[in-house]
Amino acid sequence: MKAIVQNRYGGAEALSCADVARPLVGDHEVVVQVVAAGVDRGAVHFMTGEPYLMRLGTGLRTPKVRVPGVSFAGRVEAVGSQVTRFAVGDEVYGAARGTYAEYVAAAERKVASKPADLSFEEAAVLPYAAFAALQAVRDHGRVQPGEQVLVVGASGAVGSIAVQVAKADGAEVTGVCGPRDQQLATAIGADHVIDYSRGDFTDGNQRFDVIIDVFGRTPIRRLRRALAPRGRLVITGGEGDRWIGGTQRQLGAMLLSPFVGQTLRAFVAKENAETLQAVNDLVTAGRLRPVLGRSYPLVEAADAVGALEAGAGSGRIVLTV
Template identity: 60%
Template sequence: MKALTQDRYGTSDVLEVRDIERPEPGENQVLVRVVAAGIDRGAWHLMTGEPYLMRLLGFGLRAPKVAVPGTSFAGVVEAVGPGVTTLKAGDEVYGATRGTFAEYAVASVDKVALKPSQLSFEEAAVLPYPTFAALQALRDHGHVQPGQRVLVVGASGAVGTIAVQLAVAFGATVTGVCSARNVDLVRSLGAADVFDYTNEDFADGSHHYDVILDIGGATSVARLRKALDRKGTLVIVGGEGDRWVGGLQRQLWATALSTLVPQKLTVVVAKENTADLVTMSELVAAGKVAPKLEQTFPLAEGVAAVAAFEAGDAAGRIVIST
């Protein structure tokens, strides 16, 4: 089968499309013919091996253990392994696994769900990663309730675009933070107000929120707390930092500080699971969530697709199709 592969850590320049052996499903696994795979920040970190701490956590010291990058997909079940009873060959599915930038991938059945019929394969392929992160952040950590004020920092990204829609669906009044070129996009998602972080300071103390969702950023905990209600909740989803530990220092500081202040400061470690995908499918069917696509590249141009993601010019999600 054709796959986008890497034999060392790095950016798009280490990738190459080549023929490799097709995987076979094991117990409680399904073999999926991948129709589309979404590119996201999580998959990019696994590809580059940064922060370096990831390498010590078992992903491979000198090269990734999984030579095919990609973590989110949508496709058709080709075969099922022993013990699989909930899915069958021919089912249209979406979910999460390693090695999705390929014609076929194997996934654990407990990380896969039936694809929403309302979505194309390309649209469904970009949903798994932000579904887990945004849904668990808002529902399980932020405990967002109707009428609350929610601030989403990083509102135009993969997780942010879904988080804004989810918070609105939960009945919150949402404010987004993004760059000037994405203000209209974030408003179209349902945000009542939007800060252009290049010209406005959302943490100047003039606005306060019940829940702040900070996604993939580097804003200090002190600044975020200035925009948080006295008994509000800050939820940190990922974060950028140095190449050694990434945003871990900020996350650890937030966790430690939370024991000393009235505000709740928490960190999300997203867990991949079928139940959250089913919840997302229901929200899609109800018209409350819809992914925003920018461009689709064929697998043969997978290197260019990842390069486009790295350039950061896209207003929506980038997809690789097979």
């Protein structure tokens, strides 16, 4: 089968197209003929092996998994002997390693039926973002109707889903993003939008019940100024140096939390079908939809990754197979 491969860590420059063996199906797996695959930050972190701390699990000198990609949508080609939820021909989406290929093997517990209301391209960009966003808003932020919620990074893959989920759960949502994405944040449902280049959302003039900070760099002490005295801060990922990324900020928040009135949390998203089913419910109810950007054919994966790294355009980038 055709696949995008990498034999070393790196970004777009490390990718090439090659013929590789089609994956075999495990007892608890499905093999999916990929129709579309999401191009997202999660995939790029695995490609580059940054922060370096993650290489303890992905391979110290070279990637253990040669085919990049973490999100997909497609049709079931084969099912394992212990699989009960899917049959050959079902349209599905989910998470797996090695999705930039014509076929991918995925654990049944990380796959869900594709919503009929979404195209394969729309479904393919959802899993990575949905796991982080839904779990941040519902499991860790515990957002309630009527609460004031601030989403820092509201126009990104995770932030745009978090805005829609918080709105669906009855919150009044303020989004923080750059000047280019103000209209996008409003279009996906944000009640208020703050341009971080023109104002300081941590000046303390407004306090929020919940802050969802998506892949940010803002120090905890500043975020706490914008948080209500009994508010909840949820850190979803983080950016930082090449060695440990934003880990120090996340650990600092959790260590401080027991000593202050506010709840400060960080978490690692769980890849599971239950979260995807919650996404399906929101999509069916008309409360959630991803914002698509440019589509690239599989053989142009390097160009797609390069566009993501350059921050080109709005909307999620997708590969079509």
